[in-house]
Amino acid sequence: MRDAAAAIDFYQLFIHEAYRLAVEPVTLDELLAATGLHKSQLNEWLKRAVDEGVLEKLNRPLRFQLKREN
Numbered sequence: 001m002r003d004a005a006a007a008i009d010f011y012q013l014f015i016h017e018a019y020r021l022a023v024e025p026v027t028l029d030e031l032l033a034a035t036g037l038h039k040s041q042l043n044e045w046l047k048r049a050v051d052e053g054v055l056e057k058l059n060r061p062l063r064f065q066l067k068r069e070n
Contacts, residue, residue, distance in 0.1 A: 014045050015054055018066070022055060025063035 014035065021034050031042060046064055049055040056067045 011045055011048065015049060018049060018055060018064075022064050022066045025058055025065045027061065027063050031064065 014037075017035065021031065026034075028039075028042070028046075031037075031046070032039060035042060037045075046055065046057075050057050050064075053067055055064045057064055
């Protein structure tokens, strides 16, 4: 078993990819196709990224984009 110091944080890998995938608004379906994540896992990480201020959630239609600094 690997020690805790060598553990992989897959959420951080997702955030790294979000910087590439969400420069422009991207739909949930596009993110599902690009990441291969299960829909429930993707929704959990998208919510966390929005809560942490990394992504912003756009409505009508539902899309996600990197949060822009003002």
